[in-house]
Amino acid sequence: MELLRKLEILADAAKYDASCASSGTSRRNSLKGGLGSTEGSGICHAYAPDGRCISLLKLLLTNACVFDCAYCINRASSNTPRARFTVQEVVDLTLSFYRRNTIEGLFLSSGIIRSPDYTMEQLVRVARSLRLDHGFRGYIHLKTIPDAAPELLAEAGLHADRLSINMELPTVAGLESLAPEKNFSRIRHAMAGLRTRIEGAQDELKTARRASPQKFAPAGQSTQMIVGADGADDGAILGMAGDLYAGYRMRRVYYSAYSPIPDASRLLPPAAPPLLREHRLYQADWLLRFYGFSQAEILAGGQGGMLDLEFDPKTAWALQSRQDFPVDANTAPREALLRVPGLGAKTVERLISARRHSRLRVADLARLRVSLGKVLPFLVLADHVPRGLDSGGLRDRLRPATAFAAAARPVQMALF
Amino acid sequence: MRCLAVTLPGPADFLAWRQAARGLVAADIPPEQAEWVVAGDMPGLLAEAPAPPPSAAPFSVPRAFLDQAEIAIRHSDPERFALLYGLLWRITRGERHVMQAATDPAVIRLGALAKAVRRDAHKMHAFVRFREVQAEDGARHIAWFEPDHHIEEAEAGFFVRRFASLRWSIVTPRRSVAWDGAALSFGPGGRRADVPPDDATEPLWRTYYGAIFNPARLKPGAMRAEMPRKYWRNLPEAAEIPRLLAEAPGRVAAMAALLAPNPRPQRQVHLSAPARVAPDMRTPIEPPTDPAMALAALREELLARPDLPAFSARATQPVFGEGPVGAALMFVGEQPGDEEDIAGRPFVGPAGRLLDRALAQAGVARSEAYLTNAVKHFKFTATGKRRLHQSPDAGDITYYRPFLAREVTAVAPRLVVALGATALAALAALTGRKLPVLKTRGQVVTGLTRHPVFATIHPSYLLRLPDEGAQQAGFVDFVADLRAAAAQAAA
Structure with a gap:
């Protein structure tokens, strides 16, 4: 098969993995040989019309697969055309794209062929060749096959910046019905194994017990859950995400709204969930990790375990928690300011810095480009006291102009 | 009022600007009297005058200003030099901490210039x-x-x-x-x-760009926000955008029409599923003939129980006991913690390390003892980056008690050491009394399997003691308990 056609099939097959992060790994450059660099922050080299960043060459080594996961375009029973790259082809493509500055590196995954060990070994061969034969210093993200042998995982972590195992669905029942060959506890085991190795390497680096400490996936591990393919509600998804962050030290949990695929299985719901649901989950994820919110608080903003689609989760929470407002911008502690709808972490830092010098007024907020319509109902300033916090009309006043405008806002999040 | 025209050698020459600005401050020239010109640009209409000589006495300015100024000076705004000098002037004339006034218009403007330059640099790296x-x-x-x-x-x-x-x-x-x-x-x-108009690899790159795009999630606005049109003419892949946008609705419609007509017959599961074990375990069974096999069977059974308490689904794995069958001493703790859950082994976390130290001081070889927990799954609440231990309740203890009883029976130790209240409650429940650990410690009670049970504290109790003195005293007492237990087991 022609390389161009293979690339078409195997990139198409890889696009349902949302991760594109290329940040947060060790700093490297090629001043002493090799090719490439990583400097902390990731780079998005292009954006596709789906609004997603293209940072890594995201490929499947092969889209043939013995598994039959209902939500997956590459499942054994799908009629999708199949292809398989050689190790050399992936290595050459990566280097060739990298030299033209179109990518930060490679994100390689694969369908399961023959056995978990065989599949993992093929992935490791690509990473090994890039690192050892070509001195590649760019970013490598390898998908990890849960049941692969420990020595394969060790070598994968040596070459890769990030490893990931997808949780796919947040409940045992969901996984059993849609991904019969996958196993919840094996996935957890594998994630626990990665955490052990990642932390072991970090400890070694910190204590510097050896001159050249053994590396293992310096950018950590991440995972992905599919939203809307099974009946799990947002509470179940965020609960699982919370467990994954805390238990396995995930750097990121990605949420991927189940998206229609060609030749879809009948086991799937007929309609895709709104992309807005995925967006709300990312917002909630952020509030849980960086804004001091608890899961119960976030879910209280919605109904029946689902987040409010109309309002962002912080506003939705604030509307349910009016007794906590108004907050005085000139005296409130940081934690209280972070909970005000419309104030982000950076703005809060600026306000705290500025209020040491002068009393904050509405004009100060306007200069910081804060959305006044969103903030003023909740915030006391030197020249402003909010009215109507108790009124039923507040909800209407805060409602975005149109549902379309709310839905069309860019989704791109800062990436780790 | 005389205006001075200061000529800089380049449009982003921070060192030259810094030196000139230093001279102007030393010569007491206020911002409105300084005109900044880049060599080769249109000279200003103002009278040309030599800049004052560089001051001999450099002064310090806050790092926050220098960091921003060095970047902002690369901005194409012709007013940037004056903006920087205006802020420098204020810093040297009584407003030393002006950079902290985050809502000051000039500070905001400087931040905006620096941000625009950083974004431009980032887009250069990218595009x-x-x-x-x-x-x-x-x-x-x-x-x-x-x-x-x-x-x-x-x-x-x-x-x-x-x-x-x-x-x-x-x-x-x-x-x-x-x-x-x-x-x-x-x-x-x-x-x-x-620059050459194309390259042999470009068809491959354009193919990749088209294939990685998901037509079912059209968001051209998000794309343009991060990859504005002005860059498109120099990006080979951007030539694909009109076609991708035009074809997307048709592709999605075709996907919807292609829904598989029938679900395929359920295929054979490729990987072995764990066997379900049916027999109820709430009544202790007959002593097994081969204790090692009995323990292995117990472990398998625990993996497959269909009626485990709900919290166990959030644990990575059941953490079973470890150690030799027939060990003289069997230690029973409360439940696995975060590290035990990850490793799948008992007593490998902070409390386990403390227990190791205490055992070593008491002269007990850990490898010769059998260690396990009353509850076999980690019960926790997740808070941010940590999983916080949650004490098992009476129901949890009751659920796991038959497993523990069978484990004790299989190991058949000379003495069971209950570490802490949960272990004591689980082991000694048949005595019909709830026993306070601190009052019972050092005593031997009869356990539910009729094995003697020696009570002491859980090592995590020592970790929670507030001051170091109490911790050390507590540790000494704990070692004494362990020593006493070892002596009893040897007797």
Whole structure:
């Protein structure tokens, strides 16, 4: 098969993995040989019309697969055309794209062929060749096959910046019905194994017990859950995400709204969930990790375990928690300011810095480009006291102009 | 009022600006009397006058200003020099901490300039596209790029660090940057036509761009926010965008029409599923003939129980006991913690390490003892980056008690040591009394399997003691308990 056609099939097959992060790994450059660099922050080299960043060459080594996961375009029973790259082809493509500055590196995954060990070994061969034969210093993200042998995982972590195992669905029942060959506890085991190795390497680096400490996936591990393919509600998804962050030290949990695929299985719901649901989950994820919110608080903003689609989760929470407002911008502690709808972490830092010098007024907020319509109902300033916090009309006043405008806002999040 | 025209040698020459500004401050020239000009640009209409000589006495300014100023000076706004000098003037004239006044208009403006420059640099890192040209002496990589600001010199280092082993050049309308594999050189700007129009790899890259796009999630606004149109003419993949946008609705409709007509018959599961074990375990069974096999069977059974308490689904794995069958001493703790859950082994976390130390001092070899927990799954609440231990309740203890009883029976130790209240409650429940640990410690009670149970504290109790003195005293007592237990087991 022609390389161009293979690339078409195997990139198409890889696009349902949302991760594109290329940040947060060790700093490297090629001043002493090799090719490439990583400097902390990731780079998005292009954006596709789906609004997603293209940072890594995201490929499947092969889209043939013995598994039959209902939500997956590459499942054994799908009629999708199949292809398989050689190790050399992936290595050459990566280097060739990298030299033209179109990518930060490679994100390689694969369908399961023959056995978990065989599949993992093929992935490791690509990473090994890039690192050892070509001195590649760019970013490598390898998908990890849960049941692969420990020595394969060790070598994968040596070459890769990030490893990931997808949780796919947040409940045992969901996984059993849609991904019969996958196993919840094996996935957890594998994630626990990665955490052990990642932390072991970090400890070694910190204590510097050896001159050249053994590396293992310096950018950590991440995972992905599919939203809307099974009946799990947002509470179940965020609960699982919370467990994954805390238990396995995930750097990121990605949420991927189940998206229609060609030749879809009948086991799937007929309609895709709104992309807005995925967006709300990312917002909630952020509030849980960086804004001091608890899961119960976030879910209280919605109904029946689902987040409010109309309002962002912080506003939705604030509307349910009016007794906590108004907050005085000139005296409130940081934690209280972070909970005000419309104030982000950076703005809060600026306000705290500025209020040491002068009393904050509405004009100060306007200069910081804060959305006044969103903030003023909740915030006391030197020249402003909010009215109507108790009124039923507040909800209407805060409602975005149109549902379309709310839905069309860019989704791109800062990436780790 | 006289105006001074200060001429800078380049549009983003921070050192020259800094030196000139230092001289102006020393000469007490206020911002409104200084006119900043870049050499070669249109000279101002003001009377040309020499800048004051550099001051001999440098003064210090806050780091926050310098960091921002050094970046903002690359902005193409002609007012940038004056803005910087205006802020410097205020810093030296009584407003030393003006940078902290985050809502001051000039501070906001400086931040905005620096941010625009950083974004421009970031987009340059992202959107420069090299084309490969084969020459007699090997490959060269050449790119055409149009930055908004004066960032060519500042950002050259990024491309050197990344492509040190290649020979490359980047041509912009104002500057050209070249790296020959060993040194950088800068030259005048060029034209788009100076750079080859395409490259053998571009069809592959364009194919990739088209294939990685998901037509079912159209969000062209999000794309344009991060990849504005002005960059498109220099991005080969952008030529695909109109076609991808036009074809997307048709592709989605075709997908919907292609729903598989029937679900396929359920296929054989490829990987072995764990066997379900049916028999109820709430009544202890007959002593097994082979204790090692009985323990192994118990472990398998625990993996497959269909009626485990709900919290166990959030644990990574059941954590079973470990140690030799027939060990004289069997230690029973409360439940696995975070590290035990990850490792699948008991007593490997902070409390386990403390227990190891205490055992060593008491002269008990850990490898000769059997260690386990009353509850076999980690019960926790997740808070941010940590899982916080949650004490098992009476129901949890009751659920796992039959497993523990069978474990004790299989190991058949001479003495069971209950570490803490949960273990004591689980082991001694048949005595019909709830026993307070601190009052019972050091005593031997009869356990539910009729094995003697020695009570002491859980090592995590010591970790929770507030001051170090109490911790040390508690540790000494704990070691004494362990020693007493070992003596009893040997008797």
